[in-house]
Amino acid sequence: xxxxxxxxxxxxxxATRKFLEAECPTTFVRRMMEDPDGxxxxxxxxxxxxxWVGMLVPEAYGGVEGTLTDMIVVAExxxxxxxxxPFYSTSVTGxxxxxxxxxxxxxxxxxxxxAAGDRLLSVGILESEGMLSSESVRTVAxxxxxxxxxxGEKLFVPDAHVADTLIVAARxxxxxxxxxGISLFLVDAAAEGVRVEQMPAVDRSRxxxxxxxxxxxxxxxxxxGDLDRAWPVVERAxxxxxxPCCCELVGLADKTLEMVVDYLKVRVQFxxxxxxxxxxxxxxxxxxxxxxxxxxxxxYACYAVEKNLPxxxxxxxxxxxYCSEAAKHTVSDGVQLFGGIGFTWEHDIxxxxxxxxxxxxxxxxxxxxxxxxxxxxxx
Amino acid sequence: MDLEYTPxxxxxxxxxxxxxxxxxxxxxxxxxxxxxxDVDHRVKVALAWQKKLYExxxxxxxxxxxxxxxxxxxxxxxxxxxxxxxxxxxxTAINFVGIAMVGPTIIHWGTEEQKKRYLPRILSSEDxxxxxxxxPGAGSDLAALSTHAVEDGDHFVVNGQKTWTSLAHYSxxxxxxxxxxxxxxxxxxxxxxxxxxxxxxxxxxPLVQVTGDADFNEVFFEDVKxxxxxxxxxxxxxxNVAITTLMYERAGMGGGLEFEHVLNQLVSRAKQxxxxxxxxxxxxxxxxxxAQFIIEWNAVKYTDLRALSKQMRGEPPGWxxxxxxxxxxxxxxxxxxxxxxxxxxxxxxxxxCALAVDRGAWIRQALMARxxxxxxxxxxxxxxxxxxxxxxxxxx
Numbered sequence: 001x002x003x004x005x006x007x008x009x010x011x012x013x014x015a016t017r018k019f020l021e022a023e024c025p026t027t028f029v030r031r032m033m034e035d036p037d038g039x040x041x042x043x044x045x046x047x048x049x050x051x052w053v054g055m056l057v058p059e060a061y062g063g064v065e066g067t068l069t070d071m072i073v074v075a076e077x078x079x080x081x082x083x084x085x086p087f088y089s090t091s092v093t094g095x096x097x098x099x100x101x102x103x104x105x106x107x108x109x110x111x112x113x114x115a116a117g118d119r120l121l122s123v124g125i126l127e128s129e130g131m132l133s134s135e136s137v138r139t140v141a142x143x144x145x146x147x148x149x150x151x152g153e154k155l156f157v158p159d160a161h162v163a164d165t166l167i168v169a170a171r172x173x174x175x176x177x178x179x180x181g182i183s184l185f186l187v188d189a190a191a192e193g194v195r196v197e198q199m200p201a202v203d204r205s206r207x208x209x210x211x212x213x214x215x216x217x218x219x220x221x222x223x224x225g226d227l228d229r230a231w232p233v234v235e236r237a238x239x240x241x242x243x244p245c246c247c248e249l250v251g252l253a254d255k256t257l258e259m260v261v262d263y264l265k266v267r268v269q270f271x272x273x274x275x276x277x278x279x280x281x282x283x284x285x286x287x288x289x290x291x292x293x294x295x296x297x298x299x300y301a302c303y304a305v306e307k308n309l310p311x312x313x314x315x316x317x318x319x320x321x322y323c324s325e326a327a328k329h330t331v332s333d334g335v336q337l338f339g340g341i342g343f344t345w346e347h348d349i350x351x352x353x354x355x356x357x358x359x360x361x362x363x364x365x366x367x368x369x370x371x372x373x374x375x376x377x378x379x
Numbered sequence: 380m381d382l383e384y385t386p387x388x389x390x391x392x393x394x395x396x397x398x399x400x401x402x403x404x405x406x407x408x409x410x411x412x413x414x415x416x417d418v419d420h421r422v423k424v425a426l427a428w429q430k431k432l433y434e435x436x437x438x439x440x441x442x443x444x445x446x447x448x449x450x451x452x453x454x455x456x457x458x459x460x461x462x463x464x465x466x467x468x469x470x471t472a473i474n475f476v477g478i479a480m481v482g483p484t485i486i487h488w489g490t491e492e493q494k495k496r497y498l499p500r501i502l503s504s505e506d507x508x509x510x511x512x513x514x515p516g517a518g519s520d521l522a523a524l525s526t527h528a529v530e531d532g533d534h535f536v537v538n539g540q541k542t543w544t545s546l547a548h549y550s551x552x553x554x555x556x557x558x559x560x561x562x563x564x565x566x567x568x569x570x571x572x573x574x575x576x577x578x579x580x581x582x583x584x585p586l587v588q589v590t591g592d593a594d595f596n597e598v599f600f601e602d603v604k605x606x607x608x609x610x611x612x613x614x615x616x617x618x619n620v621a622i623t624t625l626m627y628e629r630a631g632m633g634g635g636l637e638f639e640h641v642l643n644q645l646v647s648r649a650k651q652x653x654x655x656x657x658x659x660x661x662x663x664x665x666x667x668x669x670a671q672f673i674i675e676w677n678a679v680k681y682t683d684l685r686a687l688s689k690q691m692r693g694e695p696p697g698w699x700x701x702x703x704x705x706x707x708x709x710x711x712x713x714x715x716x717x718x719x720x721x722x723x724x725x726x727x728x729x730x731x732c733a734l735a736v737d738r739g740a741w742i743r744q745a746l747m748a749r750x751x752x753x754x755x756x757x758x759x760x761x762x763x764x765x766x767x768x769x770x771x772x773x774x775x
Contacts, residue, residue: 001388001454002381003681003688069380261770276773278759281766285705288765292702296681297674303380318674370670371663377646377673378660 003299009073016077019050024081026348032084033204033351039085039162048117053091056099056240061111063095068243068306072298075244079251082351084205086120086159088241093158094121096237097167101184101225110165110186122163122189124154124211125234132238132364134179134231139213141170141185148172148223150185150193150216156362160196160209163189168213172228179231184224191216203358205351239305239316242363246298246316246323249359253291253323253330256352260284260334283333290326297322314376321369324360331356382684384458391455395437395462402431409467413640414730414740416592422549425473429504438502439478446486446498453691464636473546477501477508481554483627488571488612488620497552497573509550511541511574511598512621519760521556522565522618526600528557528572535559535610537574537603543754547583547596550576554624555605560615569617573609580604590746628755638707638714641744642676645669645718648737652721659721672714679706698769701761708751708758715745 057063139152175181264275301319442448517524526539560568585593686699719726730739
């Protein structure tokens with residue numbers, strides 16, 4: 001029984017924090033917000049050199065073969081500095097799908113360059129309904145003459161505008177049950193018929209895209225995993241993604257509270273630092289309680305999902321529901337506690353607010369997560 | 380991260396579980412025990428159980444062996460608490476002050492003579508202790524206490540009043556804090572004593588709570604003579620003695636495992652309640668509320684496990700104690716209130732009514748819920764502790 005990071009992971013966390021404080025200050029985040037792509041290849045290369053990009057890639061394919069727990073160490077620190085760039089799309093979701101479903105050849109060809117930072121991935125699942133469900137997948141892949149032709153539109157696709165390879169979920173047969181009939185395809189982002197457009201959204205430091213597929217031609221080696229049976233793999237990869245997302249929320253909320261507390265210690269009104277007022281102190285204490293509870297749920301979700309325990313999905317739903325609401329409360333209260341300055345573009349808190357809002361929305365609403373918990377315990 | 384128990388720990392769990400199953404009386408009814416307003420009955424059952432624990436060698440689980448304890452590790456203590464809670468065995472409440480608070484304090488501060496005199500009788504429950512800290516004028520501001528003990532030859536003379544003293548009417552000895560020096564800052568003039576509750580001059584007056592039962596009391600001291608050898612720790616150093624005790628109190632609470640039963644019972648009751656001809660658990664509002672309670676309970680439980688991990692490695696405790704107390708007491712308040720709403724007009728019926736659901740336990744628990752946000756350091760005090768000590772916000 002040791003519900004904590006081990007010594008090695010703690011050292012790794014310290015090193016990660018130090019690196020990000022130096023390489024990813026909010027001035028850099030702001031630069032990325034203004035950048036047309038929101039992506040800095042030099043920063044990405046450094047992340048690859050540190051082994052973050054290949055964290056979940058097996059050693060045999062040039063990766064670090066770390067654990068999900070190692071990954072959440074990075075995610076929490078990434079949250080603390082609102083790290084921009086295609087981290088989850090490539091290093092987590094993309095890598096997870098390749099590792100889980102890829103053929104030997106696909107893994108050999110793609111994982112090495114990905115881990116080295118030479119190739120970016122993006123995963124397109126969601127469509128117009130914006131729901132992570134197999135029924136919502138309307139993109140069709142038609143089999144003709146030993147090849148597949150893809151038609152459809154993917155939405156909210158993270159970082160597709162900079163990706164080299166897109167992994168796309170498409171319907172290959174009318175499945176019963178409905179999660180049958182979904183297959184995954186490796187699509188070259190530059191292929192004919194692929195159109196990628198950024199979707200302007202609240203978090204400019206991490207981009208999402210609309211990907212149109214019009215008669216896109218994919219050959220059979222481009223099928224990733226078993227035909228018609230890809231949905232469970234998609235679900236597993238999304239679980240592996242949402243665990244670090246929860247931890248990123250924890251990091252974002254923790255750092256927000258730190259910023260608020262530092263401010264309350266120095267902001268003087270009525271001839272004293274306003275941090276002496278219990279109305280404000282107790283609000284900070286409530287935020288701290290929520291953040292610590294969120295941390296416990298997300299660490300437990302990491303443990304249960306990593307070990308593939310039967311309660312993993314529900315544990316993750318709990319973490320998602322709680323972490324997103326806790327982070328949203330934290331940053332909303334944070335803006336209030338900063339007062340007027342917290343409402344300006346100049347102040348950094350809105351970077352945190354934007355990231356928290358977009359992460360929570362990308363993971364699915366807290367209400368939907370609670371319904372998953374209800375199903376598990378009440379039905 | 381590893382939340383598995385070792386095979387040895389699992390074996391220990393089986394041993395504990397087996398022992399509890401064999402020793403809980405056949406006619407023991409946990410629902411009745413946990414909901415009866417009959418304090419006499421509860422005390423009788425708890426004392427009998429405490430005696431069994433003692434005979435089985437389970438009393439003073441975490442105490443060192445040389446003082447008659449079992450010398451159990453942090454994780455063994457946790458496993459034991461989990462199993463007691465799982466079996467819904469009577470709480471150690473009757474002897475909680477003695478075993479979880481006074482014992483460790485005496486082991487830490489007591490003289491050899493005091494250890495010999497008090498510790499065995501705490502383990503055997505021959506002596507039931509109560510805690511004489513709060514006063515009418517000293518609640519959250521405990522150090523403002525004014526009950527005083529004046530030195531007079533080989534004894535002290537105590538005058539004053541204590542309040543909210545749980546189970547004082549069943550206790551043999553009080554662990555008393557009294558002022559022994561008025562000329563120094565308030566934290567520095569307090570001493571700790573063991574006071575025989577049969578001493579002349581002590582009057583115990585039960586206080587009837589909002590639920591109608593009387594678990595706690597006012598205790599009046601009028602020229603009560605306390606022998607000098609009953610002083611616990613150095614004179615005027617009682618504040619530090621009390622801090623030791625409160626640390627053990629937090630450690631002994633075991634993360635509020637009893638809330639899991641409240642939650643489980645709420646879920647099973649919700650499944651049975653019919654709203655418009657179908658189970659209330661079909662109602663989206665009910666589903667969302669229950670899911671949120673389940674999530675928050677798990678959050679508290681895992682936070683407690685994080686604290687346990689630190690404790691097991693001898694790391695300094697963090698702020699999990701205050702966090703878990705705020706988290707669980709607030710959750711309990713909302714859960715019990717929700718339960719009464721779920722029952723509609725039935726929610727108000729008390730156990731005397733034949734139509735009362737679950738023997739009126741929900742309305743009783745809803746009324747009791749405030750005990751947990753007030754007792755053992757109010758929620759507001761916990762928030763101030765977190766704000767000033769954990770977050771470092773200025774006091775003035």
